[in-house]
Structures are given as C-alpha cells and as structure tokens.
Amino acid sequence: MFRLKKDICFQRGWLRRFLIIKLIVVCFLFSYAFKKPNTSKSLFKVFRDCVHPRLLPLKDKYTEFYFSFTNIVRECDILQEYQSLDVRTTPNRDEVKYVVLPRKNETLTMVTLGIGQDIKAEIKLNELYPNIEFYGSDPSSIVNKDLYENKLGGKFYKYAISGERGMKNSRVFQETRRYKEEITEHVGAEYFLKYFVKRSRIDIFWIDVEGNEFSFLDQVHNGGTIDKEGIKICQMNVEIHNALLETGEKEKEKFHDFIFKVLEDEKYIFMKPNFIDVEKYRFIRLFLVNVGDEECVKLYVKE
Numbered sequence: 001m002f003r004l005k006k007d008i009c010f011q012r013g014w015l016r017r018f019l020i021i022k023l024i025v026v027c028f029l030f031s032y033a034f035k036k037p038n039t040s041k042s043l044f045k046v047f048r049d050c051v052h053p054r055l056l057p058l059k060d061k062y063t064e065f066y067f068s069f070t071n072i073v074r075e076c077d078i079l080q081e082y083q084s085l086d087v088r089t090t091p092n093r094d095e096v097k098y099v100v101l102p103r104k105n106e107t108l109t110m111v112t113l114g115i116g117q118d119i120k121a122e123i124k125l126n127e128l129y130p131n132i133e134f135y136g137s138d139p140s141s142i143v144n145k146d147l148y149e150n151k152l153g154g155k156f157y158k159y160a161i162s163g164e165r166g167m168k169n170s171r172v173f174q175e176t177r178r179y180k181e182e183i184t185e186h187v188g189a190e191y192f193l194k195y196f197v198k199r200s201r202i203d204i205f206w207i208d209v210e211g212n213e214f215s216f217l218d219q220v221h222n223g224g225t226i227d228k229e230g231i232k233i234c235q236m237n238v239e240i241h242n243a244l245l246e247t248g249e250k251e252k253e254k255f256h257d258f259i260f261k262v263l264e265d266e267k268y269i270f271m272k273p274n275f276i277d278v279e280k281y282r283f284i285r286l287f288l289v290n291v292g293d294e295e296c297v298k299l300y301v302k303e
C-alpha cells in the first residue's frame with residue numbers, strides 16, 4: 001500500500017516535470033517563430049505574388065517576355081509594402097539610378113562597373129549620403145580615372161568586367177562619346193570584388209558593362225561564385241543589353257532565365273524597370289534590392 005502511494009507520487013512528479021518540459025519547448029518554438037517578424041520574407045512574398053503570375057504566361061517565350069517585361073513589372077512598382085524602402089533617385093547624364101538609403105549611419109561600400117565618363121549620379125548619391133567608399137572600374141582610364149578619383153574621391157581600376165580573367169574584346173567608350181571595340185584586360189566580377197574591393201557586403205552596386213553583364217548576373221544567384229565567396233550585394237542598378245556582343249535571341253533567353261532564377265532565389269526583388277530602344281541600342285535597366293540577406297534587410301528595410 002505504502003509502496004503504491006509512493007509510486008503514484010513518483011508518477012505525478014514525473015508527469016509534472018514532463019508537462020513543464022513540454023511547456024518550455026512550446027515557448028521556445030513560439031519565441032523562435034516570432035523572434036523577428038521577417039519583413040523581408042513578406043516583402044519578397046508580396047513582390048512575388050504580384051510579379052510571378054504576370055510573368056508566368058510568358059515563360060519560355062523569350063521575345064515576348066523581353067518586350068513585355070518592363071510594362072508588366074512596372075504594374076507592381078506601386079505595391080504599398082515597398083514603402084518600407086526609402087528609395088531615392090540619382091540622375092546621371094542620360095539616365096536615372098535608384099538607391100535605397102540606409103536606416104542608420106554606417107560606412108557604405110559602392111561599386112561602379114562601367115563608368116562611361118559619367119559620375120553625376122555618384123556625386124548626387126554622395127550628397128544624399130556622404131559616408132560612402134567608392135570603387136570603380138572601366139576598361140578605359142581616359143577621363144574615368146580623373147572623375148572617379150579626383151572628383152569623387154574613389155578608387156579607380158582599369159579593367160573590363162566579365163566572366164573570366166584575360167585579354168578580350170570589349171566596347172570602350174571614347175572621348176568622342178562613341179564606342180570602339182578594343183582588346184582590354186578582363187576580370188570576373190567576383191574576382192574584382194574579392195581581391196580589389198575586399199568587402200563582404202557591397203551596399204550599392206551599379207553595372208553597365210556593355211553586354212558583358214550576363215557573366216556577372218549568373219554569379220549573383222544562390223550558389224553562384226559571388227554568393228559562394230560570401231559576398232552579398234544589397235542593391236543593384238543593372239543595365240541588361242541586347243544584341244551587342246551576341247545575337248539578340250540568345251541574350252533574350254539569358255535575360256528570361258535570369259529573371260526566373262531571381263524569382264526562385266527569393267533573395268532580390270526588382271522594380272523600376274526601364275526599356276530603352278534607341279537606334280540599334282536596346283537594353284533594359286532594372287533596380288534590384290536584396291531582401292533575403294539579414295544584414296542588408298537590417299540596414300535598408302524599415303521594420
């Protein structure tokens with residue numbers, strides 16, 4: 001009899017302890033789930049919910065996709081949720097760049113690949129936010145080096161940016177404001193970032209490299225070389241050309257694939273698309289913001 005009572009007591013104590021442990025586990029799971037309301041996740045979700053169903057009917061129709069892309073994506077630029085980003089414009093000589101200003105005073109790293117003898121937008125950006133270190137590269141140092149180093153206070157490198165290292169053809173902007181094909185030294189974007197810029201977080205990244213951008217764009221996806229190097233890019237203005245170095249068809253396909261891959265990555269949202277079609281030059285300008293990386297989100301997305 002006595003023994004039985006002791007057993008029941010033991011069982012009760014054990015049950016109580018079991019319930020307490022269960023409670024702790026549940027509390028832990030709750031606190032984990034609600035620890036940080038992940039604004040970035042929801043930001044990506046509203047972006048995707050808007051953009052993806054509109055683009056999906058054009059999947060694998062490269063030409064149609066290419067020509068409809070800007071009008072479709074522009075429809076989503078008005079999303080309420082984008083107000084958690086402080087987006088500003090900085091005009092260049094013949095275009096506008098977009099930038100999300102940070103939420104706190106930190107030294108930012110900015111990279112310009114392809115300077116094209118024009119740093120008006122960088123100067124404007126530096127007026128908006130003075131605490132920036134600038135790194136720029138262009139296959140031609142004429143005018144560019146002076147502008148980037150003396151006028152902007154940045155660091156200039158004379159490289160063309162593309163897939164691999166080596167001497168290759170590139171289109172070089174001349175003093176006469178025309179382009180010329182020239183053999184210049186190329187480095188990959190990930191090489192440039194890793195060995196010259198040497199920062200794991202690139203805050204602001206502008207690329208206009210006259211058709212070589214695809215070898216860069218391939219690397220920003222999850223598992224791409226830039227991603228694997230542990231280099232994060234928080235925001236990008238990209239110029240995506242058509243029919244400059246390759247036949248336009250292949251580039252339309254690459255553009256299509258890039259966009260669908262970005263939607264799969266769940267890292268970047270894109271907005272402010274612009275389609276430019278002048279004479280034989282045709283390209284799409286696009287602004288991408290990293291809402292998948294915690295460090296970028298903390299600095300640029302309002303809670």
Ligand SMILES: *[C@@H]1O[C@H](CO)[C@@H](O)[C@H](O)[C@H]1NC(C)=O
Nearest residue numbers: 104105106107108130131132
């Ligand atoms: C921001 O920080 C830099 C140093 O990192 C400092 O020089 C500057 O004055 C700060 N700006 C403001 C507005 O606090």
